[in-house]
Amino acid sequence: MFRDRAEAEAYVASVCFKHGPPRLFGVEIEWTVHHRDDPTRQLDAGALAAALGRHAPPTLVPDSPQRPLPSGTPLTVEPGGQVEISTPPRTSLTELLKTVGEDVTQLRNLLASADLVLGERGADPFRPPTRMLRVPRYAAMEHAFEPIGPEGITMMCSTAGLQVCLDFGLREHLNARWAAVHALGPVLNALFANSPGVNGRRPDWASARMRTLYGTDPVRTRPAAGDCEDPAGAWSRRVLDTPVIAIRQPGPNWIPPRPLTFAEWVDGALDRVPTSDDLDYHLSLLFPPVRPRGYMEVRYLDTPPHGRWIPPVVLMAALFSDASVVDEVLAATESVAGRWLTAARYGLADRAVDQAAHAVVEIGCRALDRTDLSMGQAAAVAEDLHRTLAEKSGGVTP
Structure with a gap:
């Protein structure tokens, strides 16, 4: 239990911002799921x-053993039926790519048995958001988001992202890496944007998924303070000042009895004092584009088309392969840091973002030899990155 706000903030800083030599890489990918014969048809939970x-999670099948895939990867299901793989982290980028590839193939084969296929975009362009999972967590989220507008249920049920997980690195490099991963956000979101519209809305947005995330509940979905003296302190204060939207308790109703922030809960607003488990759960209900979880969970990439997930993963790994590369990234992205909605709206049609994307790709390609990829793998990734630039480039906005 927490005696006061300062103790709770110290806990957040300690669990969310862990530093040490960067060793691990992780990947999580989620997809919308569709009937093969008609992608506009509502997904059937039974199928x-x-x-x-x-392999089904208990949120979908309550008595399921939720066996992992052969690699050890668990499958999870999001509120609208999106399926996610969360491959365990690896010290080798080559090994990680191999394992994720095997996981994707295994998942596709499982779905094919029911004539289901993975979506090809970061947002469902066909179907209105419909919540499939009837569990207390998602009921509480929908209750909190609904008064704000339609973006919350859309984010929950109609969007899918590629998440890359990177270590914070040594303490002396933490601030620069935290600033760089945020400054890269608009650039990489634009470069890999793959959600032109969501359930018939915003077809002219390069990343309607990012627009949806931004509008869901700004206090918990806006970017964190990237370039600041004390990222851990800033994040801890934000966490404590964010409203609590779900309290785990017996029964199906996890909606708080009254509106309150976590700081107010610590100060005695409810009939019991929150525990570290309560705070951990509260942390899981914040959804910024980069979420600190003891490592940097990068959440601003749309799920890519089939077979195109490797280049963004490798590019992220290369851009954080060395402190000198991170410094180059900061210099290349300084002019577009914070340009989140412009990048999501126009993609690389925004001239400034387009110029930064070219610089970032060149920096990343030069740093590929700092990874453990073979020369052939690195060359293939560099070719794909330049092809993506060519396909999406051509800045036109001032």
Whole structure:
């Protein structure tokens, strides 16, 4: 239990911002799921459960053993039926790519048994958001987001992202890496944007998914302070000042009895004092584009088309392969840091973002030899990155 706000803030800083030699890489990918014969048809929970079989999570099948894939990767399901793989982190980028590739193939094969396929975009362009999972967490989220507007239920049920997980690195490099991962956000979101519209809305946005995230509940979805003297302190204060939207308790109703922030809960607003488990759960209900979880969970990339997930993962790893590369990234992105909505709206049609994207790709390609990829793998990634630039480039906005 927390005696006061300062103790709770210290806990957040200690669990969210861990530093040490950067060693691990992780990847999480989620997809919308569609009937093969008609992607506009509403997804059937029974068909999805049958396809996933013993790998289904308890949120979908309450008595499921949730067996991991052969690699050890668990499958999870998001509120609208999106399926996610969360490959365990690896010290080798080459090994990580191999494992993720095997996981994707395994998942596709499972879904094919029920004539289901993975979506090809970062947002469902066809179907209105419909919540499939009837569990207390998602009921509480929907209750909190609904008064703000339609973006919350859309984010929950109609969007899908590629997440890259990177270590914070040594303490002396933490601030620069935290600033760089945020400054890169608009650039990489634009470069890999893959959600032109979501359930018929905003078809002219390069990343309608990012626009949806931004509008869901700004206090918990806006970017964190990237370039600041004390990232851990700033994040801890934000966490304590964010409203609590779910309290785990017996029964199906996890909605708080009254509106309150976590700081107010610590100060005695409810009939019990929150524990570290309560604070951990509260942390899981914040959804900024970069979420600190003891490592940097990069959440601003749309799920890419089939077969195109490797280049953004490798580029992120290369850009954080050395402190000198991070310094180059900061210099290349300084003029567009914070340009989140412009990048999501126009993609690389925004001239400033386009110029930064070219610089970032060149920096990343030069740093590929700092990874453990073979020369052939590195060359293939560099070719794909330059092809993506060519496909999406051509800045036109001032």
